[in-house]
Amino acid sequence: MTVSETSAEKVPEPLEPAGEESKEAEAEDEFVDDPEKQTADVEKEITATEHTTALARDESNGDVEKSAAELLEEDIPWRERFKQVVLTYAPLGFVAFGGPQAHVAILRDHLVVQKKWLDEDQFTELFAIGQGLPGPTSTQLVVSTALARAGPIGGLTAFFLWNLPGLIVLITCGMLIASFVDPNNPPWYLVGLPPAAISLVFKAFYGFGLKLDKLGIILCLLSSLVTILINGDERIPPTSSQYVFPSMIVLGGVVSYLDSRRANPYGTYKSASKGWDAESDLLMKRIGIPLWVGALIWVVWAVILATTTSIVRKKNREGTPVNIYLEIFEVMYRIGSLIFGGGQVVLPMLQTEVVPEWMTKDQFLQGLGLAQSMPGPLFNFSSYLGAVYQGIAGGLVAYVGLFGPGVILIFGMVPFWARMRHVKWFKCALNGVNATAIGLVGAACVILWEGAIVTAADAMVFVLAGTLAIVYNIGAPFVVLAGGIFGAILHEDALSLGQVEWCSLGQGL
Secondary structure, eight states: OOHHHHHHHHSOOOOOOHHHHHHHHHHHHHHHHSHHHHHHHHHHHHHOGGGHHHHHTOSOHHHHHHHHHHHHHHTSOHHHHHHHHHHHHHHHHHHOOSHHHHHHHHHHIIIIIISOSSOHHHHHHHHHHHHTSBSOHHHHHHHHHHHHHHHHHHHHHHHHHHHHHHHHHHHHHHHHHHHHSOTTSOOTTTTTHHHHHHHHHHHHHHHHHTTOOHHHHHHHHHHHHHHHHHHHOTTSOGGGHHHHHHHHHHHHHHHHHHHHTSSSOSSOOOOOOOOOOTTTOHHHHHHOOOHHHHHHHHHHHHHHHHHHHHHHHHHHHHTOOOOHHHHHHHHHHHHHHHOBSOGGGGHHHHHHHHTTTTSOHHHHHHHHHHHHHSSSOGGGHHHHHHHHHHHHHHHHHHHHHHHHHHHHHHHHHHHHHHHHTTOHHHHHHHHHHHHHHHHHHHHHHHHHHHHHOOBHHHHHHHHHHHIIIIISOOOHHHHHHHHHHHHHHHSTTTTOOSOSBGGGGGTTO
16 A cells, blocks of 8 residues: 555545635645655654644644654664664764863764754753762763663763773873883973863863852852861861762752742752653653662662772771772772762862872872873773772773762663652752862862972963963863973973972062
């Protein structure tokens, strides 16, 4: 039976007034003259004839196209969708420079504008999920968008493709620096990297701070002061950060929630977005994770965190040696479970845990400069830290440990999000959580500055790199490269300029 016969059989010709009939004939001729709409209509009738009547009578051609596209998407085989995920995310791992904000812009351009896998509301909803969970936000956005396209296997595949280039380079650099570079006397080609890297942290803090409301600024300020105090008072053990940081983040959420319930709140709170319909939306169905599995995933995350933490602490109390790879995994997994916002927010906790136990501050900052010049998420920095400490195996364990919580939780959270987005207190609490996390970035600026700016030459590199990044909006890899070249030119083995210790410059004042 032909398509026209099917249409005639399914949609009998009604008796209409002559004027209306001529209008419909003109509209039909106009539709047929457009090859794209003709193709969509034919495919629609072949694959979903039961919907033909409703779609043919729709007054809006845009609605017809959208409905046809949705029906066709249901019939795309999983293998084809998985292939699309691989072909889309593989090249992104090589071009995703510029930090979380740039990553989100790249993903939006590819998935919403070019490929039209998602509309704006759906993309924003997925981005909000990552914002509300611990872990690297841009990586969680990669996982959730691929998850919505090709299910859990597609999400995991996109995750590895997104991180692979930076992972390989940073593990290699970590091995080389640990083996061939004297940590107390870095070579001329590395001295400019730490100041340039610190300038990018300042830029990130500046960008985050512009988005804060009045209450957010107060919470950000308090968390910065507490973090600086922990790192600058001999009476406070640095390890207290593992309790203080998450406590501050939770307290920030509580304060924000309580403020939102006031008649005249001090902060600014947005209403929940329309979001997705978990029962009928095609993308949510493709995810293929029922609520009970989502709940089980959360349990798995909590069990891993509690088990590894309790084992390591018990052995430390007893004075017995801890397996070195278990130690690496526990540190990274615990940090990854506590940090909201990802990126630069994780730096204070990482520095507290690994310096000087795993490496020197110079090695830490050199790796930070390399990590910020690589494509992909800054959490790839974990692979460098582990490689410096315990070689390739240490780098891989650290990589899995730091990324693990964020990836696990995004899989567990997606099934619940359609319900949580309507909970007003949850949306309000996130304001305080994010503001407190931004304060950690501000503290990182102060703490890391002390270790990176040793000479006047370092300060000059910092100023140059900061100007390129903030004023001229130069990409991160070019900023780090420029800082490295400028630092090499100023080095004592080259022009030997600005080699006076920075802190000694003010002694004569």
